[in-house]
Amino acid sequence: MQKTELEYSYLNSGTFLMQLDVSSHDIFKEICSDVSIIRQDGIRADDSLAGRIAEEYQLNQDLVKKYDDLMYDYFIFYLQECVKWKLDSEALDHDQVNSIKNYDVIAKNFWVNFQKSYEYNPLHSHNDDLSFVLYVDVPEQIYRERDDFKPKSPFPGQISFHESMYTLRRLNGSVKETILSPMFDHNLSPKTGTLLIFPAHLPHEVSAFTSNVERITMSGNASVKIELNQ
Numbered sequence: 001m002q003k004t005e006l007e008y009s010y011l012n013s014g015t016f017l018m019q020l021d022v023s024s025h026d027i028f029k030e031i032c033s034d035v036s037i038i039r040q041d042g043i044r045a046d047d048s049l050a051g052r053i054a055e056e057y058q059l060n061q062d063l064v065k066k067y068d069d070l071m072y073d074y075f076i077f078y079l080q081e082c083v084k085w086k087l088d089s090e091a092l093d094h095d096q097v098n099s100i101k102n103y104d105v106i107a108k109n110f111w112v113n114f115q116k117s118y119e120y121n122p123l124h125s126h127n128d129d130l131s132f133v134l135y136v137d138v139p140e141q142i143y144r145e146r147d148d149f150k151p152k153s154p155f156p157g158q159i160s161f162h163e164s165m166y167t168l169r170r171l172n173g174s175v176k177e178t179i180l181s182p183m184f185d186h187n188l189s190p191k192t193g194t195l196l197i198f199p200a201h202l203p204h205e206v207s208a209f210t211s212n213v214e215r216i217t218m219s220g221n222a223s224v225k226i227e228l229n230q
Helices: 026-041 061-088 094-098 140-146 165-169 175-180
Strands: 008-009 018-021 053-056 100-116 123-124 130-137 159-162 185-188 194-199 203-204 216-230
Touching: 008 061, 018 061, 026 053, 026 061, 026 100, 026 130, 061 094, 061 100, 061 194, 094 100, 123 140, 130 185
Parallel strands: none
Antiparallel strands: 008 018, 018 194, 053 100, 100 216, 123 203, 130 194, 130 216, 159 185, 159 203
């Protein structure tokens, strides 16, 4: 991971969702060169993933190892920044932060979606601890659909994160806590080269677009291990 240009944005809510521009980074260059190989030799995953997408491919073990290495520093960076954010928001205290000795992240699986018109990803969440989406190719025609789109949210092709649903699930139905807890839903329109990292349990969905184009994304999950000082 390049140490330069590590500026990022995050959603100002109860969940740390990181957004980075990696269009000039090695991981983006590698996936752009690998997508044709993945399409030709990848393992079809249409029946095992949530998406209503005809072409979804899991990466073979060699490519899993490759992208595990390429994603590792981004996952560690996410955890470090998340801890700082939790400390600033007083969700963690200094004693808890000082007890952390080391982080480790182990990728579990990666897959690539070739999304076409009228295909979509229904509301779902992932297993493990962290998930990511890397936008390999987002045609401009998808953004132009906004001009003629009557409902203003979510727009065609957006990814929507439903923190309110996670909050309700987490609070086990406590009415008072549910009323007092912040609830946010976010609709994002990432461009080519955008990397999103977020907690795997955060419910999300991807809306359809109608343009006769193809959008390519790579996604994956990882487990997190935190070693504490004795």
